[in-house]
Amino acid sequence: MLGRTTNGGTRVKRRIRVGALLVCLALFFGLIPARAATELPADPALRALGDQRGLSIGTAVGAGSLANPAYAATVRTEFNVVTPENEMKWNSIHPEPTVYNFAGGDAIVAFAQQNGMKVRGHNLAWYSANPSWLITMCNDPTVTRDQAIAVLKDHIDTVVGHYKGKIAQWDVVNEALYDDGTLRAGCGTGQTPWGKMIGSDYIDLAFQFAHAADPAAKLFYNDYNAEALGTKSDAVYNLVAGLKQRGIPIDGVGLQMHFDLGAPSAADVASNMSRLNALGVEVGITEMDVRLFLPAGDAQLAQQRRVFHDMLATCLAAANCHTFVMWGFTDADSWIPSYFPGYGAATPFDSTYNPKPAYFGLRDALGMQTDETKVVEAENMSTKTVGASTLGGWELSANGEVGNYFPFPGGNTTITVVAKGVQGGGAWPTMDLKVDGAVVATFTVASSSWAPYSFTTAAYSVGHNVSVAFTNDYYAPPQDRNLFVDKVSVGSVVEAENTEVKSVGHAVTGGWELDQNGYVEHPAQFWTGGLFNFTVVASGTFANGAWPTLAVRIDQVTVGQVTVSSSGWQTYTVLGVAPPGRHRVSLAFTNDYYSPPQDRNLFIDSFSVAGAPTLTP
Numbered sequence: 001m002l003g004r005t006t007n008g009g010t011r012v013k014r015r016i017r018v019g020a021l022l023v024c025l026a027l028f029f030g031l032i033p034a035r036a037a038t039e040l041p042a043d044p045a046l047r048a049l050g051d052q053r054g055l056s057i058g059t060a061v062g063a064g065s066l067a068n069p070a071y072a073a074t075v076r077t078e079f080n081v082v083t084p085e086n087e088m089k090w091n092s093i094h095p096e097p098t099v100y101n102f103a104g105g106d107a108i109v110a111f112a113q114q115n116g117m118k119v120r121g122h123n124l125a126w127y128s129a130n131p132s133w134l135i136t137m138c139n140d141p142t143v144t145r146d147q148a149i150a151v152l153k154d155h156i157d158t159v160v161g162h163y164k165g166k167i168a169q170w171d172v173v174n175e176a177l178y179d180d181g182t183l184r185a186g187c188g189t190g191q192t193p194w195g196k197m198i199g200s201d202y203i204d205l206a207f208q209f210a211h212a213a214d215p216a217a218k219l220f221y222n223d224y225n226a227e228a229l230g231t232k233s234d235a236v237y238n239l240v241a242g243l244k245q246r247g248i249p250i251d252g253v254g255l256q257m258h259f260d261l262g263a264p265s266a267a268d269v270a271s272n273m274s275r276l277n278a279l280g281v282e283v284g285i286t287e288m289d290v291r292l293f294l295p296a297g298d299a300q301l302a303q304q305r306r307v308f309h310d311m312l313a314t315c316l317a318a319a320n321c322h323t324f325v326m327w328g329f330t331d332a333d334s335w336i337p338s339y340f341p342g343y344g345a346a347t348p349f350d351s352t353y354n355p356k357p358a359y360f361g362l363r364d365a366l367g368m369q370t371d372e373t374k375v376v377e378a379e380n381m382s383t384k385t386v387g388a389s390t391l392g393g394w395e396l397s398a399n400g401e402v403g404n405y406f407p408f409p410g411g412n413t414t415i416t417v418v419a420k421g422v423q424g425g426g427a428w429p430t431m432d433l434k435v436d437g438a439v440v441a442t443f444t445v446a447s448s449s450w451a452p453y454s455f456t457t458a459a460y461s462v463g464h465n466v467s468v469a470f471t472n473d474y475y476a477p478p479q480d481r482n483l484f485v486d487k488v489s490v491g492s493v494v495e496a497e498n499t500e501v502k503s504v505g506h507a508v509t510g511g512w513e514l515d516q517n518g519y520v521e522h523p524a525q526f527w528t529g530g531l532f533n534f535t536v537v538a539s540g541t542f543a544n545g546a547w548p549t550l551a552v553r554i555d556q557v558t559v560g561q562v563t564v565s566s567s568g569w570q571t572y573t574v575l576g577v578a579p580p581g582r583h584r585v586s587l588a589f590t591n592d593y594y595s596p597p598q599d600r601n602l603f604i605d606s607f608s609v610a611g612a613p614t615l616t617p
């Protein structure tokens with residue numbers, strides 16, 4: 001029951017305090033050794049947990065939004081670092097050749113200082129958010145390379161100099177590369193003016209200028225689609241290797257992590273972090289969000305939780321990752337809905353600042369629990385009372401219950417409770433295992449040693465609350481036949497499919513546009529296995545002697561392909577076979593064999609899987 005996870009922050013906090021109080025009382029009475037106290041942090045806010053782990057954890061903020069008290073309160077409670085979402089970009093901070101406007105940036109820096117937070121500066125050279133005067137200059141053939149270098153230097157000296165000593169990290173160069181790893185250079189959309197006016201060494205120069213202007217600031221190269229392994233992250237790796245070789249002062253690589261549910265695998269992200277570590281640079285997660293198709297249901301929120309959890313856990317496990325920043329923290333104020341039509345709900349707080357499952361995933365990664373297979377006190381309790389913590393478990397006596405929200409892997413799933421009991425009044429205790437509050441099994445815990453009690457559920461496809469409760473409270477007054485619960489685990493959660501998918505089709509009038517690497521995923525998942533019929537209404541654009549091709553994929557494996565050889569809407573059907581279990585099906589543009597990619601766009605009007613609802617934009 002996800003409603004449980006949208007408790008207000010105060011309510012969540014109160015539970016934690018009760019938990020902490022119980023620990024204190026138990027300590028006082030000598031019931032548990034002191035070490036247990038450090039295992040349950042008193043303050044579960046991300047900020048306190050991040051401080052404990054030496055992690056800068058934060059969010060992009062807007063100067064205007066900070067005027068909203070609820071927004072500001074959440075930022076100062078939950079985070080220890082902020083990034084200006086737009087206020088330090090060229091068009092904000094340097095609107096005319098000789099005019100600098102520091103108002104927005106200063107407001108954010110002042111907020112951070114008042115609240116003891118760090119600031120990540122963003123950014124000093126980018127293809128986007130440039131003032132029109134800079135584009136005019138780029139298009140002016142009389143402008144020399146030296147003049148362009150002088151303008152870049154003046155900007156960096158002035159901006160970095162203005163904030164000297166106040167900015168912990170700067171994104172010096174942002175998104176310098178295309179997805180194919182080549183350098184953006186030019187005056188048009190998506191092209192970096194510096195690449196054209198100066199050449200590829202503008203990157204070296206920008207880092208050198210920034211270092212001279214504030215030697216204490218850590219300097220980052222920041223990009224997207226380069227978080228894991230692949231062409232673009234190889235290119236970023238090579239770029240950084242070159243900078244290091246030439247002695248350019250670069251300290252880190254920002255992995256933006258603007259993901260959807262087809263996020264790369266944590267293992268690949270870990271490999272990328274580790275190879276960058278070997279080059280001698282830090283990495284930081286700098287702009288994370290996980291966009292969902294709207295409306296997002298419990299299943300999507302559970303998967304989103306896992307992506308946030310896994311990426312933060314990956315950062316914490318990496319030797320060189322000390323920064324985790326999200327691109328906005330509330331669904332009330334995220335760039336996603338306007339940039340990715342049809343998507344939203346990309347952040348860990350809903351639009352009224354209540355924590356979503358993703359928030360608890362982050363907290364879990366920070367040590368409120370070590371992984372998804374352990375219960376956590378104070379999270380998503382679906383019940384009245386929490387068992388007191390005892391050494392090695394929770395003590396559940398009359399009406400005591402512990403539980404947690406678990407993402408389910410799909411398919412038949414085994415839930416295991418490790419428990420022990422104390423016989424009293426002639427009986428062993430009994431415990432009910434509940435899924436979303438409904439009893440699915442009852443066990444008699446007839447042993448005073450820890451033992452597993454397992455139950456295999458039917459196929460639950462989404463996240464659920466799993467809890468265990470002490471139940472044979474039929475003596476009055478209740479007898480002491482206590483039950484101790486050490487751990488509740490749910491299967492081994494399977495996620496991180498779709499590792500190869502890079503971007504998502506954009507909604508256009510009358511459909512989605514799928515160009516290179518674009519795909520659309522159907523939210524339906526199927527279980528029974530066997531033959532499936534996929535129906536797609538699509539149209540294509542003939543270009544460079546070819547019509548586009550469209551693949552139907554099950555779990556990212558192509559099961560059928562069609563050539564969309566008509567510029568009018570046509571219905572194409574594909575038959576696919578899948579084994580029983582949970583599967584994800586998507587449509588992808590596939591004949592991306594021109595370099596540079598040609599415009600042979602593919603449009604999808606609707607997409608249906610036999611038996612599932614039709615997906616339309």
Ligand code: XIL
Binds near residue numbers: 086174256335
């Ligand atoms: C986005 C902001 O969130 C939007 O408000 C603005 O309109 C466009 O830029 N990568 C980046 C960020 O490095 O600066 C972008 O921020 C999101 C993608």
